[in-house]
Amino acid sequence: MLFTTMETERLIIREFEAGDWMDVHRYASDVRVTKYTLWGPNEEEDSKAFIQFCMEDQQKINRDEYSLAVENKYTGEFLGGVNIIFMGSNAEIGYCFHPDYWGKGYASEAASAMLKFGFEQPEVHRIYATCRPGNVGSSKVMKRIGMTQEGVLREHVFYNGEYHSSLLFSVLKQEYQTR
Numbered sequence: 233m234l235f236t237t238m239e240t241e242r243l244i245i246r247e248f249e250a251g252d253w254m255d256v257h258r259y260a261s262d263v264r265v266t267k268y269t270l271w272g273p274n275e276e277e278d279s280k281a282f283i284q285f286c287m288e289d290q291q292k293i294n295r296d297e298y299s300l301a302v303e304n305k306y307t308g309e310f311l312g313g314v315n316i317i318f319m320g321s322n323a324e325i326g327y328c329f330h331p332d333y334w335g336k337g338y339a340s341e342a343a344s345a346m347l348k349f350g351f352e353q354p355e356v357h358r359i360y361a362t363c364r365p366g367n368v369g370s371s372k373v374m375k376r377i378g379m380t381q382e383g384v385l386r387e388h389v390f391y392n393g394e395y396h397s398s399l400l401f402s403v404l405k406q407e408y409q410t411r
């Protein structure tokens with residue numbers, strides 16, 4: 233499906249561009265940001281590789297992954313990123329923001345836009361997201377955008393020498409449409 237730049241109340245959500253790696257690196261190299269992620273903290277090379285990966289994805293004919301940049305519509309500040317991955321009738325979303333902009337509702341606003349984009353695709357029936365159990369901010373975002381917790385994926389991921397659990401949240405198309 234085609235992604236065209238989205239505008240929300242306060243945000244512009246657009247495709248990543250080559251020059252964005254420095255803005256990405258500012259948060260992706262920050263241990264406050266990567267405390268609960270299964271990547272990072274990034275070296276410069278990691279952030280450059282991420283942007284390269286995104287730009288290659290943009291060229292794919294059967295593209296199923298959309299990693300997108302989030303900017304403040306009024307100031308042009310680079311706030312963070314959101315993504316959505318399509319898998320048939322399911323899609324998964326994620327988000328990551330610079331700590332300077334936490335607690336202002338930006339992640340909830342951007343994640344809501346991803347639900348809109350996702351459910352605009354006729355085949356998408358369920359959109360889900362996961363977070364580590366300690367990631368209170370992320371679980372609040374999922375609840376705020378209308379997701380319901382389905383359960384806990386117990387120690388399903390091995391990373392950095394240990395197993396990690398995830399909280400699993402989702403929203404179904406009919407729930408989204410009748411909000």
Ligand SMILES: CC(C)(COP(=O)(O)OP(=O)(O)OC[C@H]1O[C@@H](n2cnc3c(N)ncnc32)[C@H](O)[C@@H]1OP(=O)(O)O)[C@@H](O)C(=O)NCCC(=O)NCCS
Binds near residue numbers: 265327
């Ligand atoms: C998780 C994250 C995206 C939240 O971003 P955000 O822009 O602060 O989220 P919002 O402002 O939309 O806040 C949603 C809610 O979470 C709360 N919140 C945000 N950060 C929080 C934190 N660190 N601890 C507790 N609550 C937090 C907000 O106060 C708000 O609460 P409310 O619904 O009661 O008003 C952000 O903290 C982040 O980028 N973290 C690092 C990357 C990450 O963990 N991504 C998710 C991977 S699963």
